[in-house]
Amino acid sequence: MPAFILSRLLQAIPVLLVVGFIAYAMFAFVGDPVQIMLGQDYTEVQRQALIHDLGLDQPFFVQYAKFMWRAVQGEFGISYRLARPVSGLIAERLPATLELSVTATVLSLAVGLPMGVYTAVYRRSWLARGFMVFSLAGISLPTFLTGILLILCFSVGLGWLPSFGRGEVVHIGAWWTTGFLTLSGIKALILPAITLGLFQMTLIMRLVRAEMLEVLRTDYIKFARARGLTDRSIKFGHALRNTMVPVITIVGLQLGMIVAFSLVTETVFQWPGMGLLFIQSVGVADIPVMSAYLLLIAVVFVVINLVVDLLYYAVDPRLRIERSSAQAGR
Amino acid sequence: MALLDVQNLTVEFPTRRGVLRALDGVSFSIEAGEVLGVVGESGAGKSLTGAAIIGLLEPPGRIAGGRILLEGSRIDDLSQSQLRRIRGRRIGAIFQDPLTTLNPLYSIGRQLIETIRTHLKLSEADARKRAVRWLEEVGIPAAAQRIDAYPHEFSGGQRQRVVIALALCAEPALVIADEPTTALDVSIQAQIIALLKRLARDHGTSVMLITHDMGVIAETADRVAVMYAGRIAEIGPVAEIVRTPAHPYTLGLMGSIPSIEHRVERLAQIDGAMPRLTAIPQGCAFNPRCPRVFARCRIERPDLLPAGATEAACWLHDATIRPLRAAHG
Numbered sequence: 001m002p003a004f005i006l007s008r009l010l011q012a013i014p015v016l017l018v019v020g021f022i023a024y025a026m027f028a029f030v031g032d033p034v035q036i037m038l039g040q041d042y043t044e045v046q047r048q049a050l051i052h053d054l055g056l057d058q059p060f061f062v063q064y065a066k067f068m069w070r071a072v073q074g075e076f077g078i079s080y081r082l083a084r085p086v087s088g089l090i091a092e093r094l095p096a097t098l099e100l101s102v103t104a105t106v107l108s109l110a111v112g113l114p115m116g117v118y119t120a121v122y123r124r125s126w127l128a129r130g131f132m133v134f135s136l137a138g139i140s141l142p143t144f145l146t147g148i149l150l151i152l153c154f155s156v157g158l159g160w161l162p163s164f165g166r167g168e169v170v171h172i173g174a175w176w177t178t179g180f181l182t183l184s185g186i187k188a189l190i191l192p193a194i195t196l197g198l199f200q201m202t203l204i205m206r207l208v209r210a211e212m213l214e215v216l217r218t219d220y221i222k223f224a225r226a227r228g229l230t231d232r233s234i235k236f237g238h239a240l241r242n243t244m245v246p247v248i249t250i251v252g253l254q255l256g257m258i259v260a261f262s263l264v265t266e267t268v269f270q271w272p273g274m275g276l277l278f279i280q281s282v283g284v285a286d287i288p289v290m291s292a293y294l295l296l297i298a299v300v301f302v303v304i305n306l307v308v309d310l311l312y313y314a315v316d317p318r319l320r321i322e323r324s325s326a327q328a329g330r
Numbered sequence: 331m332a333l334l335d336v337q338n339l340t341v342e343f344p345t346r347r348g349v350l351r352a353l354d355g356v357s358f359s360i361e362a363g364e365v366l367g368v369v370g371e372s373g374a375g376k377s378l379t380g381a382a383i384i385g386l387l388e389p390p391g392r393i394a395g396g397r398i399l400l401e402g403s404r405i406d407d408l409s410q411s412q413l414r415r416i417r418g419r420r421i422g423a424i425f426q427d428p429l430t431t432l433n434p435l436y437s438i439g440r441q442l443i444e445t446i447r448t449h450l451k452l453s454e455a456d457a458r459k460r461a462v463r464w465l466e467e468v469g470i471p472a473a474a475q476r477i478d479a480y481p482h483e484f485s486g487g488q489r490q491r492v493v494i495a496l497a498l499c500a501e502p503a504l505v506i507a508d509e510p511t512t513a514l515d516v517s518i519q520a521q522i523i524a525l526l527k528r529l530a531r532d533h534g535t536s537v538m539l540i541t542h543d544m545g546v547i548a549e550t551a552d553r554v555a556v557m558y559a560g561r562i563a564e565i566g567p568v569a570e571i572v573r574t575p576a577h578p579y580t581l582g583l584m585g586s587i588p589s590i591e592h593r594v595e596r597l598a599q600i601d602g603a604m605p606r607l608t609a610i611p612q613g614c615a616f617n618p619r620c621p622r623v624f625a626r627c628r629i630e631r632p633d634l635l636p637a638g639a640t641e642a643a644c645w646l647h648d649a650t651i652r653p654l655r656a657a658h659g
Contacts, residue, residue, distance in 0.1 A: 218430065222431075223431040224433065225417065227423075228414045228449060316434075
């Protein structure tokens with residue numbers, strides 16, 4: 001098991017190097033940071049000094065190696081726009097994005113999974129049909145539109161929930177801030193979380209439904225019926241567990257998507273997270289922030305993939321055997 | 331009283347183009363401790379008969395007529411929850427492909443224990459002991475250790491042994507074995523059949539053995555039912571069916587079995603193919619392929635008629651009006 005985790009982590013290194021390369025390449029090819037930082041009036045001496053300070057006069061691969069080396073240490077340079085260290089900016093924004101993503105994920109799983117099972121098991125009921133229609137809407141509405149509609153309905157129309165921001169936050173430790181502990185924080189979280197989670201929720205529901213229907217047709221379910229096992233055990237034990245195997249992969253990847261693409265939701269709700277930071281940085285070609293964001297998202301995906309693999313390991317005994325026999329050097 | 335008595339069973343599938351009759355007036359019985367072989371081509375309705383008995387017809391298939399009696403009481407009109415208590419406990423089932431009939435994510439012990447505890451009031455520990463005993467009985471070596479193994483850790487033949495243990499672990503009076511050896515290696519087939527025979531004898535279990543392998547039937551069954559196009563063509567003791575088949579279809583079936591004693595250039599085959607459910611001919615379903623067909627076969631459908639030691643659904647055996655053999659000799 002530790003060997004398995006280690007091999008997975010080693011596999012992640014080339015991935016991160018490549019993503020780092022792309023992130024770094026942006027420095028060379030997107031905009032001219034020197035121009036941006038100097039503004040309108042500058043002398044040639046100032047320009048040369050800044051190029052030297054930023055290390056832009058060195059060969060490309062040296063710059064790349066330095067960039068990666070600093071990145072490993074959590075150093076991503078200084079934001080062109082805000083003239084502050086990128087690592088600090090990210091650390092400030094990270095809790096907001098993570099809280100939003102986790103809430104959206106929990107919401108999409110907690111609602112999507114039971115709905116998927118229900119629509120598969122009671123395929124012909126009216127409620128199941130209603131869920132299917134609803135899921136069609138959820139899967140086809142673009143995120144920004146859902147967000148705007150929710151704002152229109154619950155903020156503008158009913159005035160129940162705030163339309164932007166994170167509400168009051170409480171500081172925990174040196175750099176974590178949470179909105180979970182205040183009423184305004186929780187209220188502010190509801191609409192963005194629904195907006196961000198809706199697509200995933202309907203996707204999970206449809207996926208679970210399709211997989212479950214597939215599993216319910218298999219021979220081992222028929223054989224379980226022929227042995228007289230209870231309906232409950234067949235559907236929620238035998239069938240559901242087999243349904244989870246493919247669902248875990250998709251859900252895992254989707255979680256990465258939630259973190260990576262929270263930027264649309266964050267823009268709509270002016271949520272002070274990394275996505276909003278990224279969008280604002282794109283506008284002024286703030287490359288250090290953009291490249292740090294890119295790398296961070298790559299790390300998120302690597303971690304999620306590792307977790308997915310570990311979950312597989314827990315759910316599917318067939319994988320355990322292949323691995324241990326492979327290790328035995330058969 | 332027979333253990334299982336199937337009377338005039340009719341199974342229909344409503345489709346957009348009308349109702350398909352997949353089983354049409356099937357009647358037979360199985361005595362306690364008896365092995366009934368059911369043979370026929372693919373699509374003759376063998377498996378469907380088994381599924382109808384245990385109440386597991388795939389929708390939209392439904393029992394449209396007839397009765398099924400288990401130890402004298404009807405089971406075809408029971409609710410699903412009542413049927414559930416019968417399945418596994420009074421009627422077990424063995425399926426064709428052991429590679430797909432076991433849940434890959436649960437250990438075989440867990441599947442056995444769950445089945446046992448569903449039907450019998452036993453503690454977890456007692457159920458486990460019973461599960462180990464059954465694994466030993468079906469010939470799984472080192473059963474006490476292997477009980478926690480997962481299905482993929484067993485070979486195909488061993489998995490079928492586990493399937494048999496699962497089907498029998500609550501001691502049903504009847505087990506429906508639907509092509510239990512078809513998916514297995516030829517060398518394993520004989521072992522599995524021998525095992526099934528031995529277990530049936532030891533536990534007094536009746537077996538409905540569905541197969542298209544006449545060799546398996548000849549070796550295992552006490553009686554045979556030959557099915558054709560959703561009907562029983564002939565039913566009787568295995569020796570008579572093999573030696574002196576009364577129905578021309580059975581005769582053709584026997585003729586197509588290769589024999590070791592007599593070398594033949596070409597195996598006999600029955601011309602044509604079994605009709606589709608949408609196009610079952612009037613009269614006897616076999617009449618377009620029958621070498622001994624005569625006018626009546628094309629008009630009137632024969633019921634099972636006594637034909638020597640067996641019963642055959644064939645007008646050749648109509649005792650009241652004997653057809654003139656010369657007319658179609």
